Amino acid sequence: MSKRIHVSTTVNGDEAxxxxxxxxxxxxxxxxxxxxxxxxxxxGTGDCGACSVTLDGRLxxxxxxxxxxxxxxxxxxxxxMAAGEVLHPLQRKFIEHAALQCGIxxxxxxVAAKTLLERNPDPTETELRYWLAGNLCRCTGYDKIIRAVxxxxxxxxxxx
Amino acid sequence: MALDGQKTAYKYIGxxxxxxxxxxxxxxxxxxxxxxxxxxxxxxxVVRSPHAxxxxxxxxxxxxxxxxxxxxxxxxxxxxxGLEGEDWDLQENxxxxxxxxxxxxxxxxxxxxxxxxxxxxxxxxxxxxEILPHVTDVDEAMKDGAPVIREGxxxxxxxxxxxxxxxxxxxxxxGDLDKGFAEADLIIERxxxxxxxxxxxxxxxxxxxxxxxxxxxxxxxxTQGHWFMRRMSTAVLGIETTNIRVTPSEIGGxxxxxxxxxxxxxxxxxxxxxxxxxxxxxxxxxxxxxxxGPTASASMDxxxxxxxxxxxxxxxxxxxxxxxxxxxxxxxxxxxxxFANYDIEHVHHIGYDVITNRPRQxxxxxxxxxxxxxxxESVIDELxxxxxxxxxxxxxxxxxxxxxxxxxxxxxxxxxxxETLEAAKAHPNYSEPLGPNQGRGVASGYWMNxxxxxxxxxxxxxxxxxxxxVGTPDIGGSRASMALMAAEAFGIPYENVRVNISxxxxxxxxxxxxxxxxxxxxxxxxxxxAEECIGKMCKRAxxxxxxxxxxxxxxxxxxxxxxPNAGEFPPMTIAEIAGEMGGTGGPISGHYEDSPAGxxxxxxxxxxxxxxxxxxxxxxxxxxxxxxxxGKAIHPAYVEGQFQGGAAQGIGWALNEEYVYGEDGRLQNxxxxxxxxxVASDLPMIDTVIVEVPNPGHPYGVRGxxxxxxxxxxxxxxxxxxxxxxxxxxxxxxxxxxxLAAIQGKEV
Numbered sequence: 001m002s003k004r005i006h007v008s009t010t011v012n013g014d015e016a017x018x019x020x021x022x023x024x025x026x027x028x029x030x031x032x033x034x035x036x037x038x039x040x041x042x043x044g045t046g047d048c049g050a051c052s053v054t055l056d057g058r059l060x061x062x063x064x065x066x067x068x069x070x071x072x073x074x075x076x077x078x079x080x081m082a083a084g085e086v087l088h089p090l091q092r093k094f095i096e097h098a099a100l101q102c103g104i105x106x107x108x109x110x111v112a113a114k115t116l117l118e119r120n121p122d123p124t125e126t127e128l129r130y131w132l133a134g135n136l137c138r139c140t141g142y143d144k145i146i147r148a149v150x151x152x153x154x155x156x157x158x159x160x
Numbered sequence: 161m162a163l164d165g166q167k168t169a170y171k172y173i174g175x176x177x178x179x180x181x182x183x184x185x186x187x188x189x190x191x192x193x194x195x196x197x198x199x200x201x202x203x204x205x206v207v208r209s210p211h212a213x214x215x216x217x218x219x220x221x222x223x224x225x226x227x228x229x230x231x232x233x234x235x236x237x238x239x240x241x242g243l244e245g246e247d248w249d250l251q252e253n254x255x256x257x258x259x260x261x262x263x264x265x266x267x268x269x270x271x272x273x274x275x276x277x278x279x280x281x282x283x284x285x286x287x288x289x290e291i292l293p294h295v296t297d298v299d300e301a302m303k304d305g306a307p308v309i310r311e312g313x314x315x316x317x318x319x320x321x322x323x324x325x326x327x328x329x330x331x332x333x334x335g336d337l338d339k340g341f342a343e344a345d346l347i348i349e350r351x352x353x354x355x356x357x358x359x360x361x362x363x364x365x366x367x368x369x370x371x372x373x374x375x376x377x378x379x380x381x382x383t384q385g386h387w388f389m390r391r392m393s394t395a396v397l398g399i400e401t402t403n404i405r406v407t408p409s410e411i412g413g414x415x416x417x418x419x420x421x422x423x424x425x426x427x428x429x430x431x432x433x434x435x436x437x438x439x440x441x442x443x444x445x446x447x448x449x450x451x452x453g454p455t456a457s458a459s460m461d462x463x464x465x466x467x468x469x470x471x472x473x474x475x476x477x478x479x480x481x482x483x484x485x486x487x488x489x490x491x492x493x494x495x496x497x498x499f500a501n502y503d504i505e506h507v508h509h510i511g512y513d514v515i516t517n518r519p520r521q522x523x524x525x526x527x528x529x530x531x532x533x534x535x536x537e538s539v540i541d542e543l544x545x546x547x548x549x550x551x552x553x554x555x556x557x558x559x560x561x562x563x564x565x566x567x568x569x570x571x572x573x574x575x576x577x578x579e580t581l582e583a584a585k586a587h588p589n590y591s592e593p594l595g596p597n598q599g600r601g602v603a604s605g606y607w608m609n610x611x612x613x614x615x616x617x618x619x620x621x622x623x624x625x626x627x628x629x630v631g632t633p634d635i636g637g638s639r640a641s642m643a644l645m646a647a648e649a650f651g652i653p654y655e656n657v658r659v660n661i662s663x664x665x666x667x668x669x670x671x672x673x674x675x676x677x678x679x680x681x682x683x684x685x686x687x688x689x690a691e692e693c694i695g696k697m698c699k700r701a702x703x704x705x706x707x708x709x710x711x712x713x714x715x716x717x718x719x720x721x722x723x724p725n726a727g728e729f730p731p732m733t734i735a736e737i738a739g740e741m742g743g744t745g746g747p748i749s750g751h752y753e754d755s756p757a758g759x760x761x762x763x764x765x766x767x768x769x770x771x772x773x774x775x776x777x778x779x780x781x782x783x784x785x786x787x788x789x790x791g792k793a794i795h796p797a798y799v800e801g802q803f804q805g806g807a808a809q810g811i812g813w814a815l816n817e818e819y820v821y822g823e824d825g826r827l828q829n830x831x832x833x834x835x836x837x838x839v840a841s842d843l844p845m846i847d848t849v850i851v852e853v854p855n856p857g858h859p860y861g862v863r864g865x866x867x868x869x870x871x872x873x874x875x876x877x878x879x880x881x882x883x884x885x886x887x888x889x890x891x892x893x894x895x896x897x898x899x900l901a902a903i904q905g906k907e908v
Contacts, residue, residue: 021274021276023276024276028275031194032197032275035197036188037188037191037195038187038188038189039188040192040194040362040363040412041194041364041442042362042363042364042412042445042832043445043831043832044444044445045445045831045832045833047445047831047832047833048362048445048832050362077188078186078187078188079187079188081187082187087183087186087187091186091187092186094182094186095178095179095182095183095186096178097797098176098179098637098795098797098798098800098801100182100185100186101413101635101636101637101798101801101805102361102362102363102410102411102412102413102414102635102636103181103185103186103190103410103412104192104361104362104363104412104413105362105412106185106186107186107188110186126841128840129840129841129843130840130841132839132840132841133839133840133841133842134839135839135840136360136362136832136837136839137362137840138359138360138361138362138413138415138805138808138809138837139413139636139801139805140801140804140805140808141801141804141805141807141808141838141843141846142808142838142840142843143800143804143843143845143846144797144800144801144804145840146840146845147845
């Protein structure tokens, strides 16, 4: 077994430390060492987006980032989206629009959509579809996901 | 249409409340197959054959077992001998015996203290193979001289003289084909192929198994059916069914692919060998694509005759399907449903189930139906084109309706095919003008739906709220549907109902969430169990009032005297009755179990507009319409979701998805980058129309809606590409290279 490396990072604003094998991905470390189970593995090759997290605000597939790369960085996951018991508008709209069926892709899509709206609060449907093209959903055909994000974006624009 | 005893006015049914598990699923709290860990847990990994067909000469695990932290290695030698039939097939597929039968076939498994260690140890297990000739194509596998996958695999149905790889044969029909074709003004015959497609659930198979030396244990697993999981896993291990208690996790998609077993008995066997320590196993995507069941691939010849005015006079279909190295390609369903949409007097189907060196096929949404629809609906489209007929009018002319004798035998009860065609014709999408390189395709499809073994319980809590326990995992919002049906039955708010998916220790046997049966069958059981509770609550009220139970009725969540003659008593609410139940006879619950036979099929009609780039052959979906008969939509948003999801999967199968095998028999694209499922930018919004022709076999008219939606897209897209390009392409997928070749006049 390789020598384990100590990593100090921040997850959803809280300091977190873990020991990891240098071969382990950030996805493995979040799930297996820190118990952050909202991050899902769908492919392990960066094709499905189920493991989407932010790393210092940048949207990444955590299966394509090594755990040791999280040293000194801030990781954001679906677990950090709600403020206490108040859901993020995207989370609320996903429930209201029935934008999930099995729900396994939902955490990654929520993180990806949140990152888009922070950069572009008023995306067109086409911009949104291309932004989410790295997040596979096999259940919904995307229709209700697109509607939920557009509706959340409209509500967030109104509130700001 | 009002049917005797069937409700037609609803308070909760047909509304779209938030799903009960929504909060867990948008916050990351929902626990799926890979999300559970327990103290002392080991991690498993599987050694898989890199060869399509090979004799296993020797397995040497010495080096792996010498590693610190490696606790157990299993091979087929750790499983009991002497299994037969389906049980042997399951065992052989979970762990190869004498031969590896396909690229990805499991040959050994190891448990170690960390996932990385288990993977490292798997690499150190040395397997010596003697490579054998292989075959992965259905037509090749039937030819003289093709490698024999397994002698003696054929059943009694196969006529003499066929290749040993033909393992089942189906032949059915009626009427006089010669007479029927003689009546036709035009006969068209075409040959078609479809490739294997994978269900593509985003959650790979995952489980956590624990079993002691006494053969008793537990299994936490993502599955569509935990009783199936229990029966199959214990059969493969040679232990009694009840010894393993199976708890279903939340499930990250299944579409039929999670109705069987793969790694689960391995985790139990590893656990036993490791002294009873729990063993977690999680597949990689590579393993999912190489070793779990995609659909069958198909090679088909369909011939149909039509009169000038659009009447189908005769139909003949030959369907050859391979479902991997084991019998089970759903060609029986393919033959059954190939012409089931239409009223045809003279019809004949022949089906061949063929084994090849591919992974064992598993159910995938309407298994067997989309391939047949691709062939049949493409031929009908050609007939309509040549005769100058409207495709919807022609389907209306031939549509099966109540009383029609189905091409597979029985007479249809009330069905909604005509209604879907009329709604499709009336929809604005059908008259939207088309531009250059654009085309429109129409196709219809059908799934007969299913009942299946069902056991459910309903219990009244002390405050009058209600717990529903069902055995069908919630794969797409069925908790919401169950809660709505219970709310309707009791006349209490939706929020006052909690729905649990019970483990195998809590209910009688339940078939999986498959065949579009959960909302129909578990819903029916929920309603009947609620009615038993209501009967008991009426009795409690009657006893309190000192009147006959028959003189009490249940309305809006209250027991009431049935009329002035019954006496003058204020209504008792469910909360009041529940609050005193401890003193009036004890807990109140209801239970229902059945294999309900009142299921009824769902017809659908799709209209798609495409644009084909003449320079690249790339097809873009411009508009898509799904019209389908739900019987009664309990939660319309999730019904629409089933329509849209089925359409998207069918579009993927039509345009991009395929299993690509190399000359070496290895799967060339076991990764989502190359196995290309539709992404958000590939699709437009998917328009839906819910038709409601109630099913008289369900108290609220439910049919089940999951399967049908994947059936029409294959031919609808192909028909649209034909309309846009002038080229009929009879092979799926319609990938750009193939469409471009057709546009350029090359053979495809």
